[in-house]
Amino acid sequence: MLFERQVSFHSRIAYHYESLAGFIFGFFSGMVLSFLPVVARRLGATGAQMALISSSFAFGLLLTFLWTYITMYGRKMAVFYWPKFVARSLFFLMPFVNTPSFFVAIVVFYYLLDSIGNPVYGAIMKEAYPEEERAKIMGYVRIVLNLGTMTAAFAGGRLLDWWGEDSYRIVFPVGAILGLISLSAFIHIPLREKNNTYPSLSFLQIIKEWFNDKTIWKLGGIISVAGFGNLLLGPLAPIFLVDxxxxxxxFVGLMGATSSIAIMLSYYFWGNFIDRKGPIPSLRIIFLIISIPPVMYIIGRNWSVLLAAVFSSFAGGGWELSWFKYVCARTNSIEKVQIDTGFYYNLMGIRGAIAPFVAVWLMNLFGLKITFFISFLIILWGFVLIWIFGKSLEPECATQGAV
Incomplete structure (x- = not known):
């Protein structure tokens, strides 16, 4: 695969399988996930249903504290694999969709099941790659992934237009097959894991650890401010594009392909930048960039919404890598990484479950463009907060042991 020579010898097997899985997943993402909101709106989904689709990823994340506990019982890879296998298989039901409600239900259950393996992903990355090159390698994987997404999104948009309004009944199940093949590659990543009859931490200890970690709460709160503003765009963007x-x-496929190019550049840039400069300075720049897309939607031209996709994707890649770098740098304990990753996803779930419905409420109250401006102001406030408090949040690398 691409970039293998830039990866240290002892990380190459893990990188090979993860990048292969990522490339194939990119086709699933480009053919299916890129089009879910727009297809739903074309099927007649209401504003509330669009908000439900935008927040659906968050419902599973709201239970991350439970998933974190469950993943400590046994093999991380099995916990990652099976929920995602079932989730992607749901798209085989697309030929039977006859109402917007059925379509929305499939999307909601997909994201609910897909979220179960998220807490364990950070632990897998902690074990698979060394600290000094983890962000860089994860960036390479995402570049390869988005090569697949770019190709599939562009081709998928053409196919969906060419085959007509019911074409999703064919395209989405084909994408689901590729999603399952991707999982089959991912589980070959070598890990030195064992089955635990009981997790070393009780459920209450995990919750206590979350509440006692004031630093992670402060950073999580700041990220949630910017993230809330960003998530307001979730239902608004497809409504604006369609209505x-x-x-x-x-054109949606072109946006997806453009986003993928931006993400590839993003992961290449941020993977190296974060390893050199650290996650907190990176987040300062990221929050500033992520404030631009709402302004581009206010302008409301084809070129401006394409630029919105570029800025959003470029910043989004660094956002994810910054968090993983941050939680991995704070501790040598894989369990602590799982706990901090779970905390991150739980906060994402809270804001993700609320923001889309707030966005639709604001849209009905003030209109689309004023709501876009509100989104811009909230993200900008997140930038101000990370600028003020950033120095106090710098991680003390690997000073914490097992909790």
Missing amino acids: KMKVSLS
């Missing part, structure tokens, strides 16, 4: 701009699915 106001009347875009084709080919």
Whole structure:
């Protein structure tokens, strides 16, 4: 795969399988996930249903504290694999969809099941790659992933337009097959793991650890401010694209392909930048960049919404890598990484479950463009907070042992 020579010898096997899995997953993402909101709106989904789709990923994340506890019982890879296997298989039901409600239900259950393996992913990365090159390698994987997404999104948009309004009944199940093949590659990543009859931490200890870690709460709170503003765009963007701009699915595919190019550049840049400069300075820049897309939607031209996709994708890649770098740098304990990763996803679930519905409420109250401006102001406040408190949040690398 690409970049293998830039990866240290002892990390190459893990990188090979993860990058292969990522490339194939990119086709699933590009053919299926990129089009879910727009297809739903075209099927007649209401504003509330669009908010439900935008927040659906968050419902599973709200239970991350439970998933974190469960993943400490046994093999991390099995916990990662099976929920995602079932989740991606749900898209085989697409030929039977006859109402927007059925479509929305499939999407909601997909994200609910898909979220179960998220807490364990950080632990897998902690074990698979060494600290000094982890962000860089994860960036390489995501570049390869988005090569697949770019190709599939562009081709998928053309196919969906070409085959007509029911084409998702064919395209989405084909994408699901690729999603399952991707999982089969991912589980070959070598890990030195064992089955535990009981987790070393009780459920209450995990909750206590979350509440006692004031630093992670402070950073999580700041990220949640910017993240809330960013998530307001979730239901608004597809509503704006379909109702106001009347875009084709080919244009949506072009947006997906453009986003993928930006993400590839993002992960290449941020993977190296975060390893050199650290996660907190990176987040300062990321929050500033992520404030630009709402302004681009206010302008409301084809070129501006394409730029919105570029800025959002470029910043989003660094956002994810910064958190993983931060939690891995704070401790040598894989369990602590799982706990901190779980905390991150839980906060994401809270804001993700609320923000889309707030966005639709604000849209009905003030209109789309004022709501876009509110989104911009909230993200900008997150930037101000990370600028003020950033120095106090710098991680003391690997000073914490097992909790």
